[in-house]
Amino acid sequence: MDTEEVDLLVIGGGVAGLTAALVAAIEGLRVLVCEKSDQLGGTAATSAGTVWIPGSSQSRQAGLADPLEQARRYLAAEIDTDSGAELREAFLATGPRVLDYLAQHSCVEFVPAVRHPDYHDRHAGAAIGGRALVARAFDGRLLGRDFARLRPPMRSMMVLGGMSVSKDDLAPLLRPFASRAALRHVLALLGRHARDRLRHPRGTRLVMGNALIARLLYSLRQRGVAVRTGVAVQALHQEAGAVTGATLSQEGRDVHVQARRGVVLACGGFGHGAAWRQRFLPAPGQTHSLMFEGNTGDGLRLAESVGAAIDDIGHSTPAFWTPVSVLRHADGTRQMFPHFALDRAKPGLIAVDARGQRFVNEGDSYHDFVLAMLRAPGEAPAVPAHLVCDAGFLRRYGLGLVRPGAWRLQPFLRAGYLHRAPTLAALAAGLGIDPAGLQATVARHNRFAQTGVDEDFGKGTSELNRFNGDAGHGPNPCLGPIAAPPFYAVTVWPGDAGMSVGLRTDEDARVQGLDGQPITGLYACGADMGSIMRGRYPGPGVTLGPALVFAWRAVMHALQQRPG
Incomplete structure (x- = not known):
């Protein structure tokens, strides 16, 4: 068997793995990254790419003061368990430093969102902006041939056959003639995309998660780091209880890699691992996964083979959720x-269960929305649920995959994705839900739309609701009548966008054994690591923020170890 020796072996080519590799390279270590698929980026590449890191210098420079004590108070109110408290404290203390470190030593640079609220402003310490940051847009042409190795965004998140758009692009694209600035922005986007498509299979103006992964990959290229794709990890190696390397397999050839300072597991969790889903997730047959198909639990499997413990204590739910239509x-x-x-927070939309009744504040966070679906009692199932609106809503805001403007509806109607009917009773019959219940629910909702007060669920009362609503609509930016036929609906299911359950680690991302002691030489970060949020979802980016921070902490600990 061939042998190879490195300082640090990183298994997984998503945001956590690439960050760990970049930090190791910056610190002068010889590092090898192995990704089992043919493309890099994992779930993060298809995500919004937001990181939640309070107290950053980037936010202060943007005029958004955010003392860490406020974030500490907010997390204490959000997470009602001591489990993981030491890790949360390490995250808060280290997060700002990690952002500055990456900005100083690489092209990984973040911009704070002036307004991107925490998800529960009822809790003390919640912030309206500054804690959520996104990577600056990136020119994918700088990657050269490696552009093809970057996993593209989800098809449903691109327009015009491969043009990536951010939230800031949406308003100009939907109303290009609203102002000269909007028109200039749209013309610049379209011109760039037209030129891109002459030479590339998709647009090279990268935003959100694609921009983050591209910046990491470009920084690794600048430092000459070996990033191999199509590599499967067969087994971890141990000597005297310490993990010392792994056996890799690529194109039928096995290689033994000796890792002098350790191995970092960053395989993306178990979103598509059938046995793991059966073990941890509720009603696995009724859920869909937005995670990368290659996330099958390899990191957890490898760690368990050397005696690692799974961290499933104190998690209010095993996954992070969002409603999905299919x-x-x-x-x-x-x-x-x-x-x-x-769509959910906009005025003129409700979500209903099998009785045709509302069961949730539709404008609440995607995670909270699905938790409400899963909590629905058996006599009133909300899995699946249905988003209901009228023709006016569909024209103004769109619904799921149906873009605003409500044109070219036939493909969606034929596929059974979009439901349409001339009356609410007929719509309910087509959905298989109670017609009388839906009619009564819409009538009650329409009364709320007139007064601007949702007496049942408070839609429009939170900062998050209003942020995602329609600021130009009154008296409540999230409440509007459902009255103009025909009526429409899209069915939604629980979808997991990340895992909370993972490997048990300490604050330096060292994987712990069943005895609670660290396994020397083995680290885990990203979705392979049990979430410090313990199934709670306090704000945008609470999976990617800790992924960056604990990747950094893992490498900084490995640096202190005597080479094996």
Whole structure:
């Protein structure tokens, strides 16, 4: 068997793995990254790419003061368990330093969102902006041939056959003639995309998660780090209880890699691992996963083989959730749309269960929305649930995969993705829900729309609701009548966008054994690591923020170890 020796072996080419590799390279270590698929980026590449890191210098420079004590108070109110408290404290203390470190030593640079509220402003310490940051847009042409190795965004998150758009692009694209600035912005986007498509399979103006992964990959290229794809990890090696390397397999050839300072597991969790889903997730047959298909639990499997413990204590739910709708194409393929923010909070939409009744504040966070679906009692199932609106709503805001403007509806109607009917009773019958219940629910909701007060669920009362609503609509930016036929609906299911359950680690991301002691030489970060949030979802980016921070902490600890 061939042998190879490095300082640090990183298993997984997503945001956590690439960050760990970059930090190791900056610190002068010889590092090898192994990704089992043919493309890099994992789930993060298809995500919004937001990181939640309070107290950053970037936010202070933008005029957004955010003392860490406020974030500490907020997390204490959000997370009602001591489990993981030491890790949360390490995260808060280290997060700002990690952002500055990456900005100083690489091209990984973040911009704070002036307004991107925490998800529960009822809790003390919640912030309206500054804690959520996104990577600056990146020119994918700088990657050269490596652009093809970057996993593209979800098909449903691109327009015009491969143009990536951010939230800031949406308003100009939907109303290009609203102002000269909007028109200039749209013309610049379209011109760039037209030029890109002459030479590339998709647009090279990268935003959100694609920009983050591209910046990490470009920084690794600048430092000459070996990033190999199509590599499977067969087994970890141990000597005297310490993990010292792994056996890799690529194109039928096995290689033994000796890792002098340790191995970092960053395999993306178990979103598509059937046995793991059966073990930890509720009603696995009724959920869909937005995670990368290659996330099958390899990191957890490898760690358990050397005696690691799974961290499933104190988690209010094993996953991080979002409602998804599913379009089934004629060729048998599926296209999922995550209903994060574009439609649910807008005025003139309700979500109903099998009784035709509302069960949740539709404008609440995607995670909270699905938790309400899963909590629904058996006599009133909300899995699946249905988003209901009228023709006016569809024209103004769109619904799921149906873009605003309500044109070219036939493909969605034929596929059964979009439901349409001339009356609410007929719509309910087509959905298989109670017609009388839906009619009564809409009538009650329409009274709320007139007064601007949702007496049942308080839609429009939180900062998050209003942020995702329609600021130009009154008296409540999140409440509007459902009255103009025909009526429409899209069915949504629970979708996991990340895992909370993972490997048990300490504050330096060292994987712990069943005895609670660290396994020397073995680290885990990203979705392989049990979430410090313990199944709670306090704000945008609470999976990627800790992924960066604990990747950094893992490498900083490995640096202190005597080479094996």
